[in-house]
Amino acid sequence: MATQTIDTRTFDRISRGFDAIASRSHSLHADCYRDPDFLDLERQQIFHKSWQFLCHEENLAKPGSYVATEIEGQSIFACRDQDSKLRAFYNVCKHRGHQLLQGSGQTKVITCPYHAWVYGLDGRLTRARRSELIENFDTQKICLDAVRVEVFCHLVFINLDPDAPELAKQTGSLSEEIMSYAPDLASLTYAHTLTYRIKANWKAVVDNFLECYHCPVAHRDFCTLVEMDTYKVKNHGIYSSHMAKAGRGDNKAYDVDSASVTDHAVWYLWPNTTLMRYPGRGNFMVWRFYPDGPEQTYEVFDFFFETNTPNESEIEAIRFIDEVLQPEDIGLVESVQRGMQTPAFNQGRYLVDPDGSGMSEHAVHHFHGLLLDAYRGAVQS
Numbered sequence: 001m002a003t004q005t006i007d008t009r010t011f012d013r014i015s016r017g018f019d020a021i022a023s024r025s026h027s028l029h030a031d032c033y034r035d036p037d038f039l040d041l042e043r044q045q046i047f048h049k050s051w052q053f054l055c056h057e058e059n060l061a062k063p064g065s066y067v068a069t070e071i072e073g074q075s076i077f078a079c080r081d082q083d084s085k086l087r088a089f090y091n092v093c094k095h096r097g098h099q100l101l102q103g104s105g106q107t108k109v110i111t112c113p114y115h116a117w118v119y120g121l122d123g124r125l126t127r128a129r130r131s132e133l134i135e136n137f138d139t140q141k142i143c144l145d146a147v148r149v150e151v152f153c154h155l156v157f158i159n160l161d162p163d164a165p166e167l168a169k170q171t172g173s174l175s176e177e178i179m180s181y182a183p184d185l186a187s188l189t190y191a192h193t194l195t196y197r198i199k200a201n202w203k204a205v206v207d208n209f210l211e212c213y214h215c216p217v218a219h220r221d222f223c224t225l226v227e228m229d230t231y232k233v234k235n236h237g238i239y240s241s242h243m244a245k246a247g248r249g250d251n252k253a254y255d256v257d258s259a260s261v262t263d264h265a266v267w268y269l270w271p272n273t274t275l276m277r278y279p280g281r282g283n284f285m286v287w288r289f290y291p292d293g294p295e296q297t298y299e300v301f302d303f304f305f306e307t308n309t310p311n312e313s314e315i316e317a318i319r320f321i322d323e324v325l326q327p328e329d330i331g332l333v334e335s336v337q338r339g340m341q342t343p344a345f346n347q348g349r350y351l352v353d354p355d356g357s358g359m360s361e362h363a364v365h366h367f368h369g370l371l372l373d374a375y376r377g378a379v380q381s
Contacts (some may be wrong), residue, residue, distance in 0.1 A: 014029035051150070054149075068091055127140075206268070270370055
């Protein structure tokens with residue numbers, strides 16, 4: 001794959017007006033949301049170098065368990081070997097390049113569906129049919145290409161960059177913060193998934209998620225679920241935290257009268273993952289935004305509850321997200337994407353609250369700074 005670069009003139013144009021101080025800064029240039037060249041750059045400089053959520057560790061708890069996925073065109077899988085070690089590999093046979101595994105499940109060995117080459121769960125080739133007929137063939141010298149894998153807060157993440165720092169080291173105290181809000185995360189189980197295809201660049205979707213300046217205008221029911229005067233947003237390295245208390249009165253979102261969780265605790269993790277704990281019974285949600293072309297995003301929203309079947313209030317919460325909150329947000333970001341196609345918009349300003357409230361856009365500014373740092377790494381002088 002050819003290395004994607006950006007010339008100095010282009011970088012200067014898209015970053016012009018951006019300032020380290022959010023209150024005096026202009027936003028990222030609209031070309032980054034509409035030019036296909038930026039998506040190619042982001043695949044190499046961002047998605048292939050960052051930690052990506054794979055699954056809850058319950059999916060890979062037993063020896064022989066595996067989960068396969070794709071990271072921006074790269075097929076990989078993770079598995080638990082017979083010695084209970086967690087491993088991950090590129091999901092491609094070393095013979096002719098056929099994909100080895102699909103979905104998730106249990107297996108004792110990995111058998112290629114094309115020519116039945118067999119690999120152990122440690123990635124080593126153990127058998128290749130009729131290989132005794134050719135010269136200089138040694139199964140012990142053939143092994144699947146490994147991929148970085150890490151369990152973080154009982155969630156499995158993978159990284160295609162062999163030199164990437166550990167996620168736990170990159171995020172400082174994030175793991176302690178998450179576990180303080182979700183001490184039951186290890187025992188929660190997968191219960192539901194929502195997916196969406198949105199006609200907007202993935203960055204526009206992240207931008208929208210990172211601020212609640214629009215909430216009183218566009219999400220009036222949500223604003224009754226949480227106490228907006230307690231909503232605080234803080235930036236930390238490659239993540240930001242978004243915290244609020246559950247509403248003190250009746251809300252129009254969903255019933256939380258018997259809630260054991262009384263905090264709205266949300267973390268954005270660079271570049272495209274959000275980790276969430278909503279008011280209600282014990283719960284956790286992992287929300288991802290995947291580029292699906294320069295002007296389309298594939299969104300995946302996994303729910304983990306105390307039981308694998310949502311109870312009545314959880315069904316109501318899922319319905320609220322799916323039928324109210326998401327349509328409101330999707331309408332917003334798709335309108336933004338259309339607006340960016342006009343010559344009337346290139347950059348805007350960040351509305352910043354010095355107190356760091358949810359009504360502030362300083363987390364959007366933080367995200368744009370991380371994007372520009374990634375682009376800067378590909379500048380060719």
